[in-house]
Amino acid sequence: MSFIDLKGTLKPLTALKQFGRKPHTLKEVPFVPLEAADRYRGFHYNDIEKCIGCGNCATICQNQAIDMVPVEGIEGHKGDSGLRPRIDHGRCCWCGLCVDVCPTSSLSLTKDYLYVSDDPDSFLWMPGVDNPDGKERKAFTGTPETSLNDFQRVPMPELEGMERVKSFAEVVLGYNEEQARAEASRCISCGLCTEACPDHMHIPEYINAIARGNDADAVRIIYDNNPLPEMCGKVCTRRCEEVCAIAHRGEPIAIRWLKRYATETARNADIIREIVNPEIKEPNGYKVGIIGAGPSGLTVAYYLALRGFDCTIYEANPKAGGMTMYGIPKYRFPEESLDKQIEYIQKIGVKIHFNTKVGKDIPFKEIYEKYDAVFIGVGFPKPWTLGVEGEDLEGSIQAVNFLYEINNGKQVDVGDKVIVIGGGNVAIDAARVSRRLGAEVTILYRRRVQDMPADWEEIEGAEQEGVHIIPQAIPVKFHGDEKGHVKAVEYLKAEMVPDEKGGRPRPVPIEGSNTIIEATAVLGAIGQQGDYSFLEGVFAERIKIERGRFVVNEKQQTSDPKVFAGGDAANRTADAISAIADGYRAVKGIEEMLVGTGKDV
Amino acid sequence: MREKATTLYLGPQHPGITGNMMIRLKVKGDTIVQATTEVGYLHRAFEKLAERRNWLQSFTLMCRFCVPEPDPVEESYARAVETLEGREVPERAKYIRVLVLELARIASYMLWYGGQAGSLGLYTIGQWSVGDRNYILDLFEELTGGRVYHMYIWPGGVRRDLPMGFEEKVLKTMDYLEKRLDDYEDLMFDNAIFRKRTIGVGIIDPEKAIEWGVVGPPLRGCGIQHDVRIDEPYEVYDQLDFEVPTEEGCDIWARANVRRREIRQSIRIIRQVIDKMPKGEFYNKIPNPHKWRLPKGDAYVRTEAVRGEVGMYIASDGSEHPRRVHFRGAAYVHAVTLLEDLLVGENVADVSAIMNSLGTCPPEIER
Numbered sequence: 001m002s003f004i005d006l007k008g009t010l011k012p013l014t015a016l017k018q019f020g021r022k023p024h025t026l027k028e029v030p031f032v033p034l035e036a037a038d039r040y041r042g043f044h045y046n047d048i049e050k051c052i053g054c055g056n057c058a059t060i061c062q063n064q065a066i067d068m069v070p071v072e073g074i075e076g077h078k079g080d081s082g083l084r085p086r087i088d089h090g091r092c093c094w095c096g097l098c099v100d101v102c103p104t105s106s107l108s109l110t111k112d113y114l115y116v117s118d119d120p121d122s123f124l125w126m127p128g129v130d131n132p133d134g135k136e137r138k139a140f141t142g143t144p145e146t147s148l149n150d151f152q153r154v155p156m157p158e159l160e161g162m163e164r165v166k167s168f169a170e171v172v173l174g175y176n177e178e179q180a181r182a183e184a185s186r187c188i189s190c191g192l193c194t195e196a197c198p199d200h201m202h203i204p205e206y207i208n209a210i211a212r213g214n215d216a217d218a219v220r221i222i223y224d225n226n227p228l229p230e231m232c233g234k235v236c237t238r239r240c241e242e243v244c245a246i247a248h249r250g251e252p253i254a255i256r257w258l259k260r261y262a263t264e265t266a267r268n269a270d271i272i273r274e275i276v277n278p279e280i281k282e283p284n285g286y287k288v289g290i291i292g293a294g295p296s297g298l299t300v301a302y303y304l305a306l307r308g309f310d311c312t313i314y315e316a317n318p319k320a321g322g323m324t325m326y327g328i329p330k331y332r333f334p335e336e337s338l339d340k341q342i343e344y345i346q347k348i349g350v351k352i353h354f355n356t357k358v359g360k361d362i363p364f365k366e367i368y369e370k371y372d373a374v375f376i377g378v379g380f381p382k383p384w385t386l387g388v389e390g391e392d393l394e395g396s397i398q399a400v401n402f403l404y405e406i407n408n409g410k411q412v413d414v415g416d417k418v419i420v421i422g423g424g425n426v427a428i429d430a431a432r433v434s435r436r437l438g439a440e441v442t443i444l445y446r447r448r449v450q451d452m453p454a455d456w457e458e459i460e461g462a463e464q465e466g467v468h469i470i471p472q473a474i475p476v477k478f479h480g481d482e483k484g485h486v487k488a489v490e491y492l493k494a495e496m497v498p499d500e501k502g503g504r505p506r507p508v509p510i511e512g513s514n515t516i517i518e519a520t521a522v523l524g525a526i527g528q529q530g531d532y533s534f535l536e537g538v539f540a541e542r543i544k545i546e547r548g549r550f551v552v553n554e555k556q557q558t559s560d561p562k563v564f565a566g567g568d569a570a571n572r573t574a575d576a577i578s579a580i581a582d583g584y585r586a587v588k589g590i591e592e593m594l595v596g597t598g599k600d601v
Numbered sequence: 602m603r604e605k606a607t608t609l610y611l612g613p614q615h616p617g618i619t620g621n622m623m624i625r626l627k628v629k630g631d632t633i634v635q636a637t638t639e640v641g642y643l644h645r646a647f648e649k650l651a652e653r654r655n656w657l658q659s660f661t662l663m664c665r666f667c668v669p670e671p672d673p674v675e676e677s678y679a680r681a682v683e684t685l686e687g688r689e690v691p692e693r694a695k696y697i698r699v700l701v702l703e704l705a706r707i708a709s710y711m712l713w714y715g716g717q718a719g720s721l722g723l724y725t726i727g728q729w730s731v732g733d734r735n736y737i738l739d740l741f742e743e744l745t746g747g748r749v750y751h752m753y754i755w756p757g758g759v760r761r762d763l764p765m766g767f768e769e770k771v772l773k774t775m776d777y778l779e780k781r782l783d784d785y786e787d788l789m790f791d792n793a794i795f796r797k798r799t800i801g802v803g804i805i806d807p808e809k810a811i812e813w814g815v816v817g818p819p820l821r822g823c824g825i826q827h828d829v830r831i832d833e834p835y836e837v838y839d840q841l842d843f844e845v846p847t848e849e850g851c852d853i854w855a856r857a858n859v860r861r862r863e864i865r866q867s868i869r870i871i872r873q874v875i876d877k878m879p880k881g882e883f884y885n886k887i888p889n890p891h892k893w894r895l896p897k898g899d900a901y902v903r904t905e906a907v908r909g910e911v912g913m914y915i916a917s918d919g920s921e922h923p924r925r926v927h928f929r930g931a932a933y934v935h936a937v938t939l940l941e942d943l944l945v946g947e948n949v950a951d952v953s954a955i956m957n958s959l960g961t962c963p964p965e966i967e968r
Contacts, residue, residue, distance in 0.1 A: 008793030015725050015788050037739070039761065041746040059891065062658035095661035095752045100760075101890065109746070140746045146761060148657070150889045185892040211892045 036111035038139055041094045043112045044087050044127035045134030048074065050106035053081035054190035054245040057098035057107055060148075065091035066098060071129055078196040079243030089115070090123040096140050100148045103188065103245040109140035144249060150186040151250025154179045156257055161464035165435045168330045171461065172234070172257075180261040184211035186246060187253045193240035198573065199581035201226055203240055203255055210258055216275045218262035223276045225584050227302035228295055228341050228576070231324050233260030234333045237455065237575040269343035280348065281308035286594045289371035290314070291358050291534075294322020295576045296377035296567035298342070299583025300590070301350040307591055311350050314367065316357035322379055323568075324576055326404045327426065329433050359534025368539070368562070373590045376550065376558075377567040377579065380528035386421065390478030391524070395486035399430035399525035406433055414439050415520020419489050421445075421475055422525030423452035428459060430523045431467045441466075442517065444473040444491055446507045472496065474509050478522055490516045530569045555589025556582050564589055604629045611952060613642045619716065619956055620668070620963035622936070628949055636944035638937045644967040651926040656682060656756070657890035659923055664750045666928060667965035669712045672705035673906035674928065675754040677913035680835060682756040685900040685917060691882040694758030695836040700771070700874045701744070701754060702836075703867040707778065708737040709907040710864050713957065717857060718789055720953040721798045726788050733781050736774045743767065758884035768875045775868050782864060790861065799853035803943055803955040807851060814934050817909020818863070819959055821847045822855035829905035841873050853958040894921055908932060908960030928968060936961035 036042060048071065058066040068083035076082025085098070085107065099107050107127070112134065117123070127134065144151065157173040164171050175183060189204035197203065202221050209218035222229040236256050244252030266272040286309050290297045293315035301311040319325050320342045324333060346352065358364055358378075368374055383398040385391055397412070399420065405412050418434040420427050423445035431441045443462070445452060449471050452459055463469065472494040479488040492514060494507035530548050532540075542560045544551040549572070550558050550565035558565050566582025568574045612623035621642035627635040647666060651659040663678040664671030676698060683690060690698075711734035715727030738748040743764055745753035753760050789795050805815065807823040820827050828845040830838040846862035848855035887893055899916040909931035916925040936959055943955060 004793045004797070008791055008796060011787050011791035014784070018729070018784070037743040037746070039744070039746040039764065040742060060658065062654050062661055093661060094747065094750070096746065097658070097661060097890075146884065148887070148890050150886075182888075186889050188889060188891055208892070 033114065036113060036139060040111045040113070040139040041096045041109045042137075042139060043089065043110050043115070043131065043134065044085075044092075044098070045108050045110045045131060045138055046085060046126070046128035047106040047108075047135070048084060048128040050104050051084055051128070052079060052104055052106075052192065052245060052248070053083040054103060054188065054192055055081065055083065055085075056101045056103060056188050056190055056245065057085050059189070060097045060101045061092075062095075062097070063091045063093055065089075065093075069126070071126065078239070079192055081190075081192065081195070084126055084129065086124060086126045088124050090120070097148075099140055099142045100146060101188070102142050102147075103149050103190075104248045105142040105147070108138045108142065110134045110137040111139045112137055147249070149188065149246055149250065151246065153186075153251035153254055154183040156254065161461075161466070164331065164461075165432075165465050168436055170334050171331050172260075174264060175254075175257055175261045180210055180258060181213060183254050184208070184258055187211065188245060190245045192243045192245055193253075193255060196239045196243040197581075198239065198575075198578040199225055199584060201240075206262060207253065207255070207258055210262055215262050215265045219266055219272070219275045220277075222259060222262060223272075223278070226577075226580055227299050227345055228324070228338075228580060229259055230263040230337050230341055231295070231321075231333060232256070232577055232580070233258075233263050234337065235324065235328055236577050239577070267340075269340050269347055272340070272344045273347055278306050278348065280306055283310060284308040284595065286310065286372045287312070287370070288373045288375065288590060289367040290375045290377065291364075291367065292316075292322060292377040292379060292567070293320035293342075293352055294377050294379050294567055294579060295324060296579035296583040296586070297322070297375060298345055298350075299580045300375045300377070300564075300566070300586050302345045302348060303584065303587040304590060305345075305349045307587070309590075309594075312371070313350065313352040314356045314358050314362060315352055315354050316360075318354050320352055320354070322377075326407045327400060327429070328407075329403065329429050330407065331432070331436070332429070357534075359536070364534050364536065364539055372562075372594055374563045375556075375583075375586055375590070376563065376565040376569065377583065378530065378532075378534075378569050379579075380530050380568040380574065382529050382531045383524065384527045384529060386475060386524055386526060388475055388477055390480055390486065393478050393480040393486040394484050395520065396478055396522045396524070399426050399523040400528055402430055402523055403433065412437070413521075414523075416440060417518050417520045418442070418523060419444060419517065419519040419521070420523045420525060421489075422527075423447065423454060424525060424527070425454045425458060426528075427523075427525035428454045428462050428467075430525055432458075432462050432465055434521075434523070435462075435465050435467060439520070441468065443467060443469045444475055444489070445469065445471050446474045446494055447505075448472060448496060451504060472507055473515075474507065476509075476514070478519075479516065486519055486522050488516050488518050489522055490514055528568075532569075554585070555592070556586035557589050557593070561593065606634055609949065613639075619936075619953075619961040622961075622963040622966070624940070624944070624952065626944070626949065626952070631948050631950070633944045633947050633949060633952070636941045638941055640937065640963055640966050642967075643964045645964075647968045648926050648928065651923050653922065655890060655921045656893050656895055656923060657887065659926065660755050661752050664752055665964075666968050667906075667930065667932070667962050668749065669962065670705055670709040670907040671750055672701050672754060673904050673911060674913070675752070676702055676836075677902055677904045677906075677911060677928070678915070678926070679754050679756045680902045680904070681900045681913045681915045682895065684902055685898055685915060686756075686895050688757055688887070689885055690758050691885055692837075692879050693762075693881045694883045694885075696874050696878040697759045697763065697883060698754050699836050699838065699841070700871060700878075701741075701751070701759070703870045703874070704737055704740060704771075706867045706907050707864055708734050708741075710860050710867075711737070713860060713907075713960070714785060714789070716957040717853075717954065718795070720957050721795060723789065723792065723795060726785060729781070729788075730785060733778060736777065740767075740771060740774060743770070757887045758882070760884070762883045768878070771871060771875060775871055779865070779868055782861075786861065790858070796854065798951070798954065799857060799958075800850070801852050801854075802951050803853045803947065803958055804851045805939070805943065809942075813939060815909075815939060816931050816934070817906070817960060818856050818859040819935060819939075820909065821845065821859045823851045824849045827910070829903045829910050833903055835902070835904065837874075837877075840877065841870050843870050843873075853954055856958045892921065894919060895923075899925075906931065908935065908962060908965075928965075930962070930965040930968070931960060932962040932965040935959040936963070936966060 206218040206221040241252040492509040496505040544559040567579035714730035718726040745751040895917040897919040912929035914927040
């Protein structure tokens with residue numbers, strides 16, 4: 001068979017018609033490269049201002065081409081590690097996963113693809129810092145639709161608004177196992193939350209344990225530096241969630257609810273002990289006296305007891321927990337939940353003397369002399385007063401005292417029209433409790449609703465329950481009836497004036513805008529202060545107090561080396577988790593002071 | 602006179618344009634009496650690496666199994682993961698996947714044109730086809746952000762939606778390519794040299810082909826119709842109208858003709874896909890990749906890649922990482938076992954033409 005024929009010989013000559021055709025790959029001969037496509041995956045660009053240094057890009061990079069390194073001019077702060085990605089373009093495989101996992105969408109890939117150098121080190125550069133012009137050439141960018149972050153929070157089941165006001169039943173129902181696993185799986189483990197938590201709890205670690213279905217591990221990790229986790233799981237102010245990387249484009253991980261889920265799996269004190277199974281050291285002979293069984297005092301007692309110290313708490317009230325027991329309403333934090341945690345702490349060997357008010361039932365001096373170290377965690381029991389006319393009328397009650405009575409199981413008659421003054425969590429609590437007592441409730445707050453220091457969830461909850469909020473209202477006078485009982489509140493409308501110094505806008509009353517609303521009770525909730533009357537004689541001089549708070553060093557030590565202080569009476573943030581953090585620092589301080597210098601162990 | 606056999610080493614530097622592998626030939630004169638393949642120059646342990654990476658990170662390794670056809674491997678991995686997890690893929694994503702897979706098929710065949718012709722000394726055709734392949738790579742660049750490694754088909758769908766006006770560009774490119782295919786055929790299939798060098802060369806015994814597990818164009822060049830897209834349709838192939846060409850010759854010529862006709866079928870598929878593509882979602886979002894765990898179990902999926910049927914096996918122990926990823930490529934059978942058998946009795950000068958006709962891909966053999 002012959003393959004050679006005329007057609008087969010001549011046909012290849014048709015190739016000549018392509019002679020002189022322009023090549024496609026070059027724009028111009030000899031060498032002007034083509035412009036890359038709009039989605040091209042070229043060198044990285046990072047918006048340095050937008051980046052929070054979470055390191056998610058470095059975690060996903062399967063070539064380990066990304067390091068997180070400090071940058072000049074970028075200071076780390078809460079919610080920003082201060083680190084920025086540096087990319088080894090010699091290792092990068094241009095998959096762009098770093099872009100798709102970036103929670104802030106600061107990282108993108110550009111159209112730039114040409115870089116020639118004989119210096120191998122020069123392939124290592126920081127996008128955005130070393131190529132600021134990349135901003136104009138961004139190509140492969142992250143969008144919410146293509147992002148690999150999970151922006152939607154698993155909704156928390158709650159009682160319906162009008163159902164809630166019928167009783168003091170807990171409003172938040174808690175995640176079930178499936179919901180908790182799903183919510184925990186959203187976490188990218190960046191650890192920005194750990195930095196923001198006053199107590200630096202190991203948040204990514206316990207969330208990871210929950211996500212893997214290992215709740216007991218989660219509980220153990222949580223108890224590492226927080227002895228009241230179920231309380232935090234229910235009512236923490238959660239600074240962690242404010243800085244959550246996912247919150248930049250979505251809803252933050254429900255860190256608080258996950259902690260709640262994990263700790264609720266341990267149903268009673270015995271189970272907690274079984275799970276945590278703490279190592280309790282041999283008694284070392286040191287005795288520590290603690291004033292106040294609030295979060296800070298309990299923390300000190302728990303961790304010192306584990307370290308072999310003999311701890312005794314003096315508590316003025318019949319129950320432990322401090323403000324978390326007497327200040328927080330039971331629909332947020334049920335009593336049995338607190339009881340089980342206190343019981344566990346007592347089982348570890350902490351002694352609590354209830355109904356023992358230092359300064360009244362026992363002098364401070366006695367405690368000071370009896371113990372090797374003293375910790376003061378007395379909190380802020382005394383409410384601030386408004387200083388307006390008629391404040392001492394009957395029916396004008398301090399919200400803290402009101403909540404104390406209610407939480408103590410007493411009845412308080414507030415009538416059917418309650419006015420609450422203030423915008424913090426105490427104000428909202430007092431309002432919601434009053435709703436549960438059957439009253440119509442109005443909150444007067446001098447700034448705008450968005451300025452309220454209370455949790456937005458609390459504000460929302462109050463509104464759902466029918467609490468009426470009048471913002472920009474400054475009370476000027478309480479009117480009384482002939483029996484000396486409050487019957488109305490007169491307030492002035494305020495307008496918000498921008499602060500010249502750049503602070504938040506100030507409310508300025510509008511003259512003549514006086515409005516009077518009826519009231520059967522007025523609850524004042526504009527803040528509390530300390531009561532240090534128990535410090536008598538030499539102690540009042542020796543232990544320094546400034547602006548209503550103890551002066552402490554980084555180990556919570558006061559100006560008397562033997563005395564430590566924490567909680568609201570020593571920090572400005574005045575929440576439970578800060579109190580626990582103070583307690584944890586004091587534990588280290590006390591241990592260092594005693595074991596480091598004193599008797600033989 | 603007794604002839605003495607000489608040992609000849611072919612490779613490892615790219616015999617043909619297939620990739621790095623070596624063939625040790627024993628030749629008597631120009632005739633091969635024994636061939637032994639030696640591979641191991643491109644081993645990158647992707648299957649093992651996948652066990653250290655999480656389910657999503659592993660996806661970026663898949664395209665690197667085989668340089669000229671990254672997409673079928675991506676597709677196999679994505680579909681295996683979806684099968685194991687029971688994850689639904691949006692209809693639009695399925696169409697986009699088929700579009701990408703068929704574009705990849707054409708791009709890969711364009712490269713094959715260059716290899717097949719180039720191995721016989723016909724270099725012009727290679728320059729044309731590789732040049733025209735760039736039009737498809739341009740499309741890929743616009744769609745996926747990458748020209749060669751697309752990393753585009755991932756578990757749950759595809760990574761990005763089609764850009765504005767992409768469909769028109771695809772159709773325009775298809776029209777252009779269709780015209781160019783005529784030129785190629787003039788230059789290659791009507792070429793007396795090509796016919797002389799390929800007809801009756803590298804003949805595979807059809808029975809042996811089935812027994813040994815030969816797939817793809819080499820099998821269809823033996824007159825046996827076998828194509829996963831028809832036999833076990835995945836994505837939306839069952840809604841598309843196309844033919845699977847077969848040839849009877851069992852030689853290089855037959856295999857080349859199968860491929861020549863397949864390109865035209867791929868163009869036909871792409872036109873239908875563009876026509877039928879529904880609107881809607883393109884991605885059924887996976888959970889947070891760092892904590893994405895697949896249920897315990899395993900899955901095996903088959904895909905019709907360019908060089909034949911490939912299989913992806915994945916096993917999960919319920920953790921964030923694959924327990925095992927195994928890829929069954931076509932090239933191992935073709936270029937290791939079959940090649941050794943096929944080369945015996947052939948001329949030394951035909952070795953690289955035979956390798957190319959079998960779809961040899963050393964990176965895919967070793968992974």
